[in-house]
Each structure stands twice: as C-alpha cells, then as structure tokens.
Amino acid sequence: MTELTGPTNTTKVVVDVMLKPEILDPQGQAVSAALPRLGFNFASSVRQGKRFEIEVEGEVTVEKLAEITKAAETLLANPVIETFVVKVEN
Amino acid sequence: MTELTGPTNTTKVVVDVMLKPEILDPQGQAVSAALPRLGFNFASSVRQGKRFEIEVEGEVTVEKLAEITKAAETLLANPVIETFVVKVEN
C-alpha cells in the first residue's frame, strides 16, 4: 500500500472524531490555556480531535459510505467517549 | 474558562492540521493496515491528522481570522512537518 496515492479517480472521505462535549479534553484545555499566554485572545474554548483523510478508490457509493461509517464506529472512534462525522470532500 | 460554551453568539472555527505528504505517518499507516483485517477494503490510503474546534466570541472578522491563522502557524501546527487549513463553520 502506498502512502501517496495518485489523484486520479480516487475520492477523499474525511472522518472527524471529537470527544463528546461532556468528556474531559486535556489536549484542548492545554491549547486553550496556551493561546492567551502567547497573546491570542480569540478563543472562548478549544477542543482537539482527530481527522482521518481516507482515499477511496472510484465512486463513493451509498454502500461504501455505510461501510466507512461502520469502520468509523468500530475502529476510528470509541462511541463511549467520542462522536464522529463522515464527509465526502469534493 | 468553561469547556462547554453556550451556543449563543459564538462561531466555530476549525483548524485542520495534517502531516506533510512526504512525512511518514505511522498512525495513518496503522489504520490503513487495520481496516482490511476487520474486513474493510474501501481505503487505498489513510492519513491521520488533528482537528481543532475553536469557539470564537462574536463575529469572525478578517482580523480575527488572520490572528487565528497566526496562532495556527505558531502553535497549532509545526510548519516543519505539518500543513494546516483554517475554516469557519456556519
């Protein structure tokens, strides 16, 4: 499996995984605390999550999307503490 | 600073940070290798990055966006190995 896929006939699907809002997010907190120390005062809160960029061969059919969603909930996210969103990038 | 901000008059700005394509991404590779073991064969490649969800008080002006971009390049991403994109969510 190569890391860099050619741009031809693949589609990029993105899965964003975030901790549920009620779950402690130490990473987001660390960023949140660091920003004002650097003089950045724009943020009222920061949460940090994961972004998966998945290259999918050919068309992204409804079936494929269902499969990706299944993979997201079994492997990419732990539904006990995380939520996820699957998006197809144009 | 509270972690859960009320939904009123804040805007969500997202910063996506990904490793540059030429930098080894062992996490993405590990996901890539795990998917077929679980019977998922849709991915020709996976890369893993970070997603920051930033709640910004009030309007996101051009100045504020510039400030966020500055924060992204000084703190949220390390330009030596990473690229980033700043997006305003509706």
Add this chain to the structure above:
Amino acid sequence: MSLDTVQSAQTTPDRIQPFAELGLKPEEYARIREILGRRPTSSELAMYSVMWSEHCSYKSSKVHLRQFGEKAPHSDALLVGIGENAGVVDVGQGYAVTFKIESHNHPSFVEPYQGAATGVGGIVRDILTMGARPIAVMDPLRFGPADAPDTRRVLPGVVAGIGGYGNCLGLPNIGGEIVFDETYAGNPLVNALCIGVMRHEQIKLAKASGAGNLVVLFGARTGGDGIGGVSVLASETFGADGPAKRPSVQVGDPFAEKVLIECSLEIFAEDLVVGIQDLGGAGLSCATSELASAGTGGMLVALDDVPLRDPSLSPEEILMSESQERMCAIVEPSKIARFLEICQKWDVTATVIGEVTDGNRLVITWHGEVIVEVPPRTVAHEGPVYNRPLAKPAYVDRVAREILELPLPSDSEALKEAIYKLISSPNMADKSWVTSQYDKYVQGNTIQSQPEDSGMIRIDEQTHLGVAVSTDANASWSYLNPYEGAKLALAEAARNIATAGARPLAVTNCLNFGSPEDPGVMWQFAETVRGLADGCLEMGLPVTGGNVSFYNQTGEVAILPTPIIGVLGVIQDVRARTPMSHSAGDLEIYLLGKTEQDFAGSEWAYLHHQRGGVAPTSDLKKEMRLIELLLEGQEIFEAAHDVSQGGVAVTMCEMVLRNKIGATINLVDDAAVALFSETPGRVIVVVDPRNSERLVELAKKFEIELTELGRTGGALLRINEIEIPLAELDLAYTSTFPRLFG
C-alpha cells in the same frame, strides 16, 4: 426540576424517589429515612447511594475483612493500618513507606486506555494523600485468551493506558503480572499498585478537625464524567443500562495529576494542611463525608463554589462526579494564603468550598439553601453490612477428585519440545513487548524491575536503603482451594522479596471475585480472606490495606478467584541485592526446597486444558525458614530465582536468558516431574564453588532440602541429554507477544 432542599424534604415526605435506580435496596432506603428522620433530599440520596455502593462501603466484604485486624500479628513497623487511604510502614532511618493496590477492572473493559490510565491515577492519589512522594507503580493484569480478538482490543489499550499515565507522571513501573484465562474474557483485571515514601513526621491523615479550618478543593474542575460510575459499574452486573445519563467512563489528564503531585508535595513540605483526602470513587460525597467523619466536628460546604467544567451540572451530579485529578484539603485560615500561592505557582485551581464546624453534621448548601444535612459517619462508615450467604460450590469437591491426565515425557526430544511449548506459551513468554512501553528509569532509583522476582527502589542515595515489592496470585490454586491459594500467593510474594535479599515487612491485597450475591463466590471470598489472614498471622506480616472488586463475571460465569497479594520488604543496602540470574560461568546451581508431584493448577496442566486435582498445601513455617536462609546467606548468592509457574524448567530458562549465559544441569529423578511440577517453597540459587559448603550449612540450619543441579556457563541450556541453544530458546521466548499483539 426545582431544587430539593432539606426544607422541602420535610414538607414533602411522600415524594417518590428513584432509590432503586441508584442501586439502593428498599431496606437501605428505609434505613436512610430512619437515620435522617425524614426522606432524604435528592442530593442526600445521591450521596448515600454512591457511598453505600459495594465499591465504597464494602458491604459484602466487611464482615470478612475484619479478620485482618482481629488476627493481625504484632508489628513494630506498622505506622498506619487499615482504614486510611493506604497503610504506612516504618522502614528505618526515619523513612516511612506507603503502598496500596487497587482495581479498575470494569472501566478498563469499556474503554481500555482510559480505564487503565485512570486506575493508575487513582491509586497514585491515594498514596499522595498519605503525604508521600509516589516513587513507583506496578500493574498485575489478567486478560481473556491471548489469541481472542477482544484481547487484541483490550490488552494493547490497557498497556498503553497504564504507560501513558504512569510514564507521564514520572513513575517508574517496576513490576506486575500478565496472565491469560478464558474467565477473564469480558472481565479483564486491571490492578494497579503504587508505592510512596516520606519521612515519619510527614504522614498525613484524612480528617477534618479544628472548627473554623477551611475546606479547600484543588486540582481539576468538576465535570460530568464518571457520574454513577461507582454505583452502576461496581454494584450491579456489568452491561446493564444504568441510570447514568452521563458517561461513566472518565478521561484522565496525567499532566494535571503530575502538577497536582508536585503542588501537593510542596504544600506538605511547608506543613500547610491539617488533613487531606483525594477524590476517587464517589468524588465529593466520599471526600467530604470521610473527612468530616474522621474529624472532630461537622463540616459546612457551599457546593455552588465548586469550580465546574460543565456549568449544567446539578448539585446531585456534582456530589457524585468522579472527575479525576482532584484533592480536598483542610487548611487553617492562617495558612490559606500560602496554600493558594503554591497552587498558583503550579497553575492548579484551588477553591475554598467550606469550613469545619463545631456541630456534628455535614451540611451542604446550594446558593444558600441547605440541600444536605446528615451525620457524616452514617454516610462514610455506617453503611449497610451484609452477612451474605455462602456455600461451598459443588465444583470444589468434584475437581478435587479429578485425576490429571498429563503427558510426562521421558525422552529428550519430547522433553525439549515440552520446554519450548511452555516457554513460548502466552502466560510464560517474555513480557517485554508490554514492559518496554513503561518507563523504568525515571527518578533514577530503580534497582530492579521486570523481569526480576521483585521490583526494587532505592529510597536513600547516601545510605542505599531500599524497598522491594512483589505482587502474586495463582488463581488456579485459588480455584481449587481458595484458602490455600491465598496462603500460597502470600508465600510466593514474600519469597520473591527475599530472593533479592529484602526482608518482608507488610502486605497489601486486591481481591478480585465474581458476584457476592452468588453463595459459591462468597464462599471463595470468605475462604480467601481467612487464608490470607491466617497466613499473615503465621508469617508475622500485617495487612496494611487493600481493595475488593466484586461482580467480575459474565452471566453466570465468574472469574477465577484472583486475590492479588502484594508484599513489601526492606533492604539495608541495595548494592548488595541478589539478582535473579548469574552473570558468570563456572558457578554452582542448587535447588532449595523439595519437588513433589504437584501438577494440579500448574501451567503444564493449563496447557493441557486441565484444571483439576488437589492444590498443594502451604507450609508457611518452612517458607519462613527458607526466607531466613535467603536473608542470612545473601552474601554468598550470585543469583536467586523463585520457582513458580512453569516449574524448574521455566525458572532455568529465565535464568539463562537473562544474561545469555547458559547452564548444564543434571536431573537424577523423573525429569518431567523435576522440570514441570510446581511444588511451592522452592528457589534456585547460584553460588561460587568456594561457598558451597556454607550453603550446605545454611540448608541444614534452616532445615531446607538442598539439591545440586549443575553449573553455569556456555551458550546452551543443557539438561541431561537435552541441548537447547540459547539463541533458539530466546527466539521462542520473545516472539510470542510481538506475534500476538505487535
């Protein structure tokens, strides 16, 4: 819903309350009403329900655990005994050492990484609470079958969680166990042990005394995580949908805990607290009621002053939240400024939430209205106590009658194959795939860690005083005979300290069992406690604390009774310790102790899917003589290694592989029995030939059988005619874990 105050509880006595959903039995609810002379407010109900849960109140185990106190041997070393957050022992030179083991089993099944991580976080805070600097951790673990898909999910997550948290705290991991068995599928055991050290005068207790003194909450903000955790996860069979509207899994923040540790130690060093308590299971309900209960008076707390991460939390939820990385201190008003200053230095949030009062009530207000008014003892210490029915399960006598049918090879090829089979089996194989994920060097005082018999830490760089700790359990023996199983685990842990040259001093334990509502499980538990208490009395070792974990079962199937016994010992000069393996050739190898036909509960039997027969019987008098022999002869031992699971075969393999120096041994009797039997009370020692006479004398003096096995040296492990190249043996030993989990 409107606020349920004490006043409204008085005027609406008939309001229906969800006590059952909170895990309380009707009698327990009735008792609360009786104590208060009215119905509890919803906040009071929340407090009682979490504090009277199995996890916090020990309601099923209390009547048995009393034996640890009743049968306690006299010990000059015991400074703080059972009842505090952790026991404390005197190790000499003005040092006191505290250690304790705790379980985090259920959460680690749901979310392996975070469950295990917060397990480490919790036990470290218990140790810190005693006034000690945490100096090391250990992690006895149990998992389902090594090749089961779910084990592939659980084990790597648990290991990464323990490492992720412990490494970030800067605590060396100096030992633990990893054992696989079907009964742990769905019920992994994640036990964590922490050791801490302080000077005698620095010992802190969890009590709130002195009216007018302030109650300070410091550390992380309170969030909605873990609400109902104790009551739901620990009290009822796992898997059911509990009442928790909030997730019961917590996410740990090891960085927050690291700064909390440094901040607390600075506060202790300046003697700024009267009493201190960590927030673990049952959160603020536990901390406030325990502090007040152990103190001299009452306590008044303004709950709305608690700093929140989630502003939508109700008072009931704040009282129950198990948010991690929080502590509660009692501080004299004259010292509060300095206390807050230190917190600020470490960027630790600290808030005065109340004060110690003259009365005898714990009063909690919410924006000025009284929502809790209870006698604190009734919450913290006078929970229900059950004398649950117990009955010897039918299997016990049945399996005792089983005759084991095990292959006992006699020809060289078959014996060699058997050795390979054992050494590469998941229970016996090299665990460095796991332990290399743990920092063992941080703090610069680690003398021994995995794979030595015990972990050893230097506590004084000038005098070289040190402590050693080992944790052990043999659940197969406990299954066959829980009384003997507990004694044998105790003996093994003590032996594992003594092989290094440390003198056993004190005991901690974590008792992992199935449902206490099953009379058979309750019998296993009672027998285990009786065995451990008797064993400790016989060996003169006090139990200083521990933990009980019930409900480790799936449906009707309980885990094997798994009492993990931790023994702490002291060594005057760590430079003189005895390692587990020889570092030179031409030394003589001896077996101390006698080998019988002991295959019941052995690894050899397990590999042949047999778990029957009669477990060995302990002889603790003899174990103590063996320990005395090891200590008295310490200077002559080039190496000493405990013989346990896998018998002499595995012990010898581990010894030759440690420094890659081979050995030649000759077994005169039945080789299979000599190699694979697991008779307890045995140690392999290595001495210089010049010292063999001294060894013979020692064996005679302490009445321990002594058998010469052979000599060290070469690149082979040679046993009679069998020749095993070390490189090949090493490959068999080290490739199992990477193959399964890499």
Add this chain to the structure above:
Amino acid sequence: MKVGVVTFPGSLDDRDAARAVRAVGIEAVALWHGDADLHGVDAVILPGGFSYGDYLRCGAISRFAPVMTTIMARAKEGMPLLGICNGFQILCESHLLPGALTRNHELHFLCRDQKLRIENNTSAWTSAFDAGQEIVIPLKNGEGSYQCDDATLESLEGEGQVVARYVGADPNGSRNLIAGITNAKRNIVGLMPHPEHAIDSLTGPTADGLPFFTSILTQMVGA
C-alpha cells in the same frame, strides 16, 4: 561553574539530570520555566519528561516559556545547551535545531537499553567520547522519530552535525537512524536517549552517559 536544569510543568527527568551534573563535580542549578533569569549558569540542560503533558506536540508549548527566551538568546551567542528527549523536542520546536520529532513508527512508547554510535565528538557535550565510540544508554519516549526534509538531512550529514546514531534494530523510524544532532556552532545538542539515566550501573544499564557531562566540564574549564 554551574549548569542549569530547567523544570517545566511536567518535566520528569530534571532531578536525574541534576544528579548527573553533580556526579561529575559541577554545581547544578534548578531553573524554573516561568523565570527568565538564568542565575549565572554557564550551560543549560532541558531535561526529559512530558512538559505541558506533551498534549499538542511535544515541546510545542514549552518553547514559549519565559526561560526559553533567555536561553535561546544565550545559546545563539554560544552557551552550551543540551536537550534530552523532551528537551530535544523543545529545541526543534524552538528552531534552535532543524527538523522535528514525531510518533515512533510502532506507535508505542518505547523504553529500552539502546546502543548508540557517537558520530561527532567535537560538540560541547560529546568531546569526551572517541569518534565512533559505541555506548548503551536508555531510550524512552513515544515521539522520538527524527524527521526532516531531504535538504536538511543532507546538510546535517554533510556538515557532520549528526551527533549520535542508533545501532542495531531501528527503534523508532528516525531518518538515517539519527539519535542526536548539533548545530553548526556545536554548542547546542539535542539527544533522544537519556545519558542522565546511565551514570551508574546500579540504577542504569551502564555508566556510558557520564562523558556527556564530563565533556561540558572540560569545555568550561578549558574555556
């Protein structure tokens, strides 16, 4: 002569680094991240650990600490500066050294006794070694994989700025098995493995780490 050891919130090996400094007869001075004053030290060590939890990227937040401003200025003037593990990560994040340290290729924290070859014995921290000398000291980190672009790699190799290289099985996927690098002036060294945990074979695998500290002693006495 004094060597400063910085404590950031979350530093872990600060006491060990100070112990190693004292072991060769140098006074160790504790420096606090929030205090920009270097208290008269002649050299500085950024120790291992998880400063700020290493939550964002290792070293990413620490590099903005007040003490770093002074350290960066002094190091640019030639003050000897050693970053061990998290300290190396901070040096890269501060751009005092090129490249970055990323997740180990096997994605686990890895603690093991690691064989290294000293490739450059002309830096302030490695002059007491023989060129090509092989040593064993602990390696322990989760993000120790050294990464940089081709041009940087070529220049590091070409200028002899690789200070130490892993020998034997690749522990983490670092480019060219790089374990440590130095700057052009040779006063700043970043090293992933931990010499401060190898000053005494009682508590470490060897005493092979001592020459890092004796190097700085001779450097400063000679200067």
